[in-house]
Amino acid sequence: MQATALSPCIITDKVAASRDFYLRHFAARVTFDCGWYVNLQFGSGASLQFMAPQPEQPPCNPAGLTYNFCVADVDAEFAALMASGLTPVVPLEDHPWGDRGFAVQDPNGVVLYIYSEREPAAEFKPYFRD
Missing domain, CATH: 3.30.720.120 (Signal recognition particle alu RNA binding heterodimer, srp9/1)
Structure with a gap:
């Protein structure tokens, strides 16, 4: 397909x-x-x-469902979404697999993970494919 x-x-x-x-x-x-x-x-x-x-x-029962949103500036998105009254369900933090991100939930309970790519830590680099 x-x-x-x-x-x-x-x-x-x-x-x-x-x-x-x-x-x-x-x-x-x-x-x-x-x-x-x-x-x-x-x-x-x-x-x-x-x-x-x-x-x-x-x-739908969206438990366990996450949508990933890649953005240019995750810190700016975090500031804007928090200022608009949303509450994070995952805090803004750097992750060794190669991103900086946070999460909020939509009205259905879907988790929305918002992130920007970062250089991954050495232990995660072998897992990336072209």
């Missing part, structure tokens, strides 16, 4: 709250919104959908 795009869709009773959260905190752009289904675009190439439960698709 040669996928041309990949994007997650969360089945939730919180479609409007999810849309508003990502618009406010993550500069998402709405590309489709019919009320029970919304498509959000992030920059170029990343998208996320939220859909109200349907008879054949019950609400």
